[in-house]
Every structure is written in C-alpha cells, then in structure tokens.
Amino acid sequence: MRILLTNDDGIMAPGIQALAKRMVDLGEVVLVAPDTERSASGHGITILDPIRVKPVKISSISEAWAISGTPADCVKMAVQEFFKDGCDMILSGINHGPNLGTDVLYSGTVSAAIEGSILGIPSVAVSLASFAVESDYSLSADIAHSIAEQLFKKKANLPPNTLLNVNIPDVEANLIKGYRITKLGVREYSNVFDRRVDPRGNTYYWLKGELVKQDEMDPDLDTVAIKEKYISISPVHFDLTNYRIMKDIRKCGFEELSLNI
C-alpha cells in the first residue's frame, strides 16, 4: 500500500512525525507537507507564485518532501510527481487542535483530505483536540492506524467522493468512551479582531476567534462527541450544493427575471 502523509502544521510538526512513525508497517509511506506552518489556509492553492519542492530527511521513513505551498498544493503535487503509479491512501494530520463543525472550512488539514477525495483517493484527516503547546500524539497515531487499517484491510465501503474527518479527544486512553459516527456541527465566534498599534504608530489586527456558541443538543454532532470524550468520525464530501432547498429556490422567481436589462 502506498500512503501519502500531509498536514497544515508543516513538515517538521510533531503530529505528522508521530503519524509517519506509526504508519510505516502498513506500506510505503511518503511525506509531502508544507515547508512551514500553513494553518487556516482552507482549500487555497498557489497559482500566483512559483512552488518550490525540497527533499527532507525524516528518520522513520524513506521519502519526504517540503513544499512552499498549501496542503491542497501538497496533495496535487504529491499525486502528480511522487505517486505516478498511484496512491492508495492519504492521511492528513495529526493536526494540533480540533477541526470540528464549521471550522473544517478553514482547515488546511481537512482541505488536504478533501483534495485527496477529489482526486479519487481514500482520504482521512486526523486532529487531536488539544491546544497544549506540547501534545502527545502517540495515542492519536494509534487511533489513526486503527482507522486506516479498518478502511483498507477490511475494505470498508467508503464512497469515492467521501473522506473521513477524525477528531480525537485530548484525554488518557482509558478515559476515551469509544468511536462515534458524527455530522458536522456549527461553531460561532465573536470578537474576531484584536486591534493593536505597531512601534511605527500604524494600526494592525490579529485575527482571533472566541468561540461563543456551538451546537450542543444533538449527540450525533462532532462537537458534542468530542465534549463527551468520544473519537468523532464525520463523513465529509466536497459537494457544497444545498440539495434540500432546490425545490424552494425555484419558487423565488429568479428563473423568471427579465433579461431586458
């Protein structure tokens, strides 16, 4: 099995290093990740600047490449340049911090897995719901390994357009209650800009979010699962069409708008 690992915390981040070390027994592992942290880069790709590719030595695996681009760039680049005979699986992570609910839109980690599924490759994003400066990724790497094994050795039938978004609660192994299949919740933020003045007297802003609200009523939400110490697995696809309102929107009169304008 040929496995691509990537992330958005950058190629030297401890999360991807732990994942690389743990996954080698499943097959040939190639690491292709951003040369620096690219958190919150969403599904951005690099089309206005050239992209550089540099080999990196990582002790546990044979091949690693640092890319001057986004996580989505890394997946495109890897599949074109380093997996010419095909890629069997993409694992993105282990992200430092959760990727839950609405937040997945901003996540480079999840976007890398979305890019993988666009390219038809079974893909999994893995995040540890910890904001601690020093996090231990070994349990998360074990869990990612179990999920990948289930997905491929046991041929779980995941549709080709669907990836798994996995979040792991930041608690000891014996406190984790189990796995839960979830849907993405909604997380709302406020006070998102911190206004400051630089030494030259100019104003600048830091974008920061204070979580003010998240869906908490439905146990099937990813946000609730993590809070209740379950490993959350959400099936995510890349089709943003709101099919549920297709009928209603036809009644809004857009199709009858005049063209004599």
Next chain:
Amino acid sequence: MRILLTNDDGIMAPGIQALAKRMVDLGEVVLVAPDTERSASGHGITILDPIRVKPVKISSISEAWAISGTPADCVKMAVQEFFKDGCDMILSGINHGPNLGTDVLYSGTVSAAIEGSILGIPSVAVSLASFAVESDYSLSADIAHSIAEQLFKKKANLPPNTLLNVNIPDVEANLIKGYRITKLGVREYSNVFDRRVDPRGNTYYWLKGELVKQDEMDPDLDTVAIKEKYISISPVHFDLTNYRIMKDIRKCGFEELSLNI
C-alpha cells in the same frame, strides 16, 4: 440597505468596480476587498500574520478599504469593523473567470460569500465566465443587480445558511437564454504542474490546471447551464457532512474498533 462588496481579484479589479457603480442605487455600499489579487485562496484566513487595513478612494462610492488578507478575512473584518449596525447583503465579485462545480472550493470569491452566510448575512457570489484579459462587466453588474433586488426587495426566502453562486456566460445580452437554478458539477483537471528551471538552476513549478472532464449529462448542472448560455444560480451551503451515507458508514465497523491499542 447596507451592502458589503468584496472579491478575490483585489480591490482595484474592474469587476468589483463595475459592481460598486451599479449597486449604489440599492443602498449604502461599502467595499472591503484584498489589497492585491488573492485568487484561489479558498476559505483561507490569516492567523499567522498581522492584517493591515487601508482606506482607498473609489469614485462611485463613499467608503472603501483594502485589506492585507484573504476574501474571508475581508468579510470577517468588514462585519466587525465597518458594519457595526448590521450588514444586509454581501456581494462577492464580479469574478474574472467562472466559479463552477468543484472549483468553488478553491475560489476566494465564493468563500467570501460562504463566510457571509456563516455570519448569517444573505450573500451572493458573482462570476463572469470569461478568461479574456479585457472583460466587459457591465452586463454582469446589471444581472447581479437584478438578482440582489429580487433577493431583497421581493423577499425571496433564502434559508440563512445558504448563499447563491451565480455564473454568467460571456456572451452578448441578446444571446443569453435565461436563468437556470443549478447544482454544482464536477470538474477534473490533469497535468497540473508545469516544471521549470530558474536562472540560478533551481527547479520550480507553476500550478496550472488543464480541464479534462466535466459533468455534461445533466442540464441542471452549473457547468452545463453556462455551456448552454444560461445564467447559472446554484444554492450553496457550508455544511460538508455527507448525510446520504450516514447509514452506510455506520456499517463500516468504525464504532466497534477496539480502544485497547
């Protein structure tokens, strides 16, 4: 009505300028857009660098701000700093080039509208399906105006979590066949990296896409509507959960995985 205009082509792009000029009769228009082109920035936000905000003079409107960030940053910033009494509508565009099917994931223009809908504001992304260096945006601005008017003056009932992704064919007005409500198609690319060597002998890559395939069988797809010279209006939401496979995925055995790892 207080209207926010943004885009991903940058504040000085002709598409947003045409839109600003055309929308002023609908209410108070404020333009908050990236200070430079940010095409393909997806739903990225800027959390690793400070964000600068500068006032810009635009002849047709009273207030315009250039932001050193992504389109999603612009919407967050605008709503927090420049629309403290509320924002009634967000228009993102007019984008230079189509935003159809799978490509909307990469689009800063569409992501700005998605950010608007996350913040509960009725939002519309507008793109002109033209790659010509010089494009005429006046017809597209008229169409955007009609859609915005329909959406608000006539109180079309768009659910709060849904935005409209509008694409306009690049033909004369009399050749446009009408409006069509559509779903997002799939666009597949190949040969996505162009490998070159710089004057110092180092390799670099340009990310480019050659469209090799798009869904063409279903007239309800946005890709087909544009090809058939219809204005395409797709209802888009920001929930990436694949609800259709929730039942099937429960049969994949993930919830029964051992925790003794």
